[in-house]
Amino acid sequence: MFNASSEGFVESKKKNYISVEDREDILLETMDSGGTSGISVEAYPRLSTQDYQNVALLVVLYLLQGIPVGLAFGSVPFLLKSKLSYSEIGLFSLATYPYSLKLIWSPIVDAIYSKRVGRRKSWIIPIQLLTGSLFYWLGKHVDVMFNQEKPDVNTLTLLFFILIFFSATQDIAVDGWALTLLSKNSLSYASTAQTIGLNTGYFLSFTVFLAFNSAEFSNKYFRKEPIDNGFLSMGSYLTFWSVVYLLVTIWLIFIKGEDATHSSDEMDIKTVYRTIWNICKMPHMRRLIVVLLVAKIGFIANESVTGLKLLEKGFSKEDLALAVLIDFPIQLLVGYYAARWSNGPQPLKPWTIAFYGRLFFAAVGMIVVYVFPTDKKISTEMFSLVIASTVMSSFMSTVQFVSISAFFTIIADPVIGGTYMTLLATFSNFGGTWPRFFVLEAVDYFTEATCKIVKDNTTSIIQCVSEQGKTICKDNGGTCVVHKDGYYIVSIATITIGTILLLGFVFPQIKALQTLPPKMWRLKK
Structure with a gap:
């Protein structure tokens, strides 16, 4: 995301820095007659x-x-x-x-x-x-x-x-x-x-x-x-x-x-905050903000809990690190081609397609946890399944990130580009942050696990949902038995909610929003 100062870019022929007018020309150069937006600048010129x-x-x-x-x-x-x-x-x-x-x-x-x-x-x-x-x-x-x-x-x-x-x-x-x-x-x-x-x-x-x-x-x-x-x-x-x-x-x-850098249009702090508020009051911006805040609910359980759950069931940290190691170069390559894919009249089409993919692999991740061996003996097939589900989930996430970033670049008002981009990125990031706390809390809330401890001819049953309870159970020779795993309840709930939101709200809104011309996203002078 870009986050420039509130002033315009300084035009300098000697240093060839971009000006407000040039920035606007770059963003709007190939906007078609129907009002859809696009960018035709060379993606990676010589440096x-x-x-x-x-x-x-x-x-x-x-x-x-x-x-x-x-x-x-x-x-x-x-x-x-x-x-x-x-x-x-x-x-x-x-x-x-x-x-x-x-x-x-x-x-x-x-x-x-x-x-x-x-x-x-x-x-x-x-x-x-x-x-x-x-x-x-x-x-x-x-x-x-x-x-x-x-x-x-x-x-x-x-x-x-x-x-x-x-x-x-x-x-x-x-x-x-x-x-x-x-x-x-x-x-x-x-x-x-x-x-x-x-x-x-x-x-x-x-x-x-x-x-x-x-x-x-x-x-x-x-x-x-x-x-x-x-x-x-x-x-x-x-x-x-x-x-x-x-x-x-x-x-x-x-x-x-x-x-x-300097500008005669430089805004003070109060003016910048007022500008942010005025941007948020635009009807179509309010719709986009709601989309950004709820769009990641469907896969937040997978991305917040699945990795921790695999560790809990015996998947080692170094094996998990290997999965990310394999994933890293793939994401760099995916980011490049996703940017090219998003560089057209429907910049959010890759985002929408990847939305379906992230929901699908959220369900796959839950299944992987369910079939993961309890004896901690991991076969090559199981290891490959974990790696594949991790990489593909991350693949879809990268496509969505690049696609939505390309859309932000198109609609951001060049005069206040930095503030505009930061505003959009903030809501996008927060959409994946705010549910995480509640999802992790819900996993423990819906989990039921007890431990039977026999000591001095006395049988006692304790809760062993927390790590402290599990430790007490183990130290006293007991076995923690999970009667209901909150992870599956939360995962099914979030995937279901995410699917309903996608079909009933997110997809119709995105389809309409990406057809608006860039000038619709700008504040009136």
């Missing part, structure tokens, strides 16, 4: 030497953002699952909310800055210093927090909430910088840099870290004598990245400059 360097810088900055995101969205829930219940994992999921709510403070990041330092560097430099400092502190303490018999989920949620807040704030500044850092003909590479950088950072913090943090993986590939700990601890991983953050920040301070 100049300066643009090569700037694209590389953007990749690095987005990669740094992806490091805390990969931990909070990926690794940490998987590491904590053996000690926390689904409800407590749901509480930790609140730490990811800042990434979906950054619109709230986006105008502040855009309006307040030091002219001497630069509009974007004024935020990127201090945010990276704060993130690196928090990483360094966590590197000294996080292993102790994770190794406790009962980790303090409240403290961990607060700490990672702060990290994601920093990452989201940096994302606002970097998105805005991307639109003036690259030349006019190379703007399409901004989304490419974002995709590569964020995915790589997420990949390192989820796939690579989980694998090297696993004792089984480390003993198998790196050690002659097995030990109980993985090759890479959370503390050492965070300490390493704290140093990388510091080095990149030093480079930004002393070497990389930022060209000054």
Whole structure:
């Protein structure tokens, strides 16, 4: 997503930066006579030497953002699952909310800055210093927090909430910088840099870290004598990245400059917030917002719980990491072709088709969990099924993301492009964030599990839904018997709701909205 400043782009023949008028021409160049929209600019033109360097810088900055995101969205829930219940994992999921709510403070990041330092560097430099400092502190303490018999989920949620807040704030500044850092003909590479950088950072913090943090993986590939700990601890991983953050920040301070931007149309914070409100009041925008907020309900259980459920049933962390490893290059390739597919008169057609696919593979994921062997002996066929369902679900997700992003680019008002894009991205992201907490809570709520403990000729029955209850049951020689698994109830409910929403509301709305000409999405002067 792009997130530019509220002012227009500065036209500069010397640097060839894009202007408001040129930006509008690019977006509307091939709008047909019937009012449908499309873009005909060359998707990936040749880069100049300066643009090569700037694209590389953007990749690095987005990669740094992806490091805390990969931990909070990926690794940490998987590491904590053996000690926390689904409800407590749901509480930790609140730490990811800042990434979906950054619109709230986006105008502040855009309006307040030091002219001497630069509009974007004024935020990127201090945010990276704060993130690196928090990483360094966590590197000294996080292993102790994770190794406790009962980790303090409240403290961990607060700490990672702060990290994601920093990452989201940096994302606002970097998105805005991307639109003036690259030349006019190379703007399409901004989304490419974002995709590569964020995915790589997420990949390192989820796939690579989980694998090297696993004792089984480390003993198998790196050690002659097995030990109980993985090759890479959370503390050492965070300490390493704290140093990388510091080095990149030093480079930004002393070497990389930022060209000054200015505009006679520059808006103050109050005006930007009023603009956001006026955008949201447009009737067709209200319909799109509702679509974005409810569209992901159908597959949220699959994407939030299925992986955790597989771990609970015996699928190892390193095998799960391998699934993501296989998935990573596929998604990069899919992203490229999905962008081309979305570059036509029906930019949301791929999004709609992938919607059906995500619902289907949400059902497949539930079936995979159901047939997963209870004896933890995984056959090649079962392993392949898990990998295939994971990759295909992610494939559909990537198609939807690229397609909706292309649509956002088409309808965003170039005069306030950054604010507009951030608004749309916020509602899209929040549509996948707000249900997660309730889904994880519901899994525990609908689960019924008891344990019979016989001690001193006395039989007692305890609840063993939570991880603490399971531990007590195991320590006392009992067996936890699940009478009703809330995962299946929640999965069936969400898939059913998602299907009804798709057929009865989402599809008709999307079909109508994508036919509106871009001028319909703009504020009246």
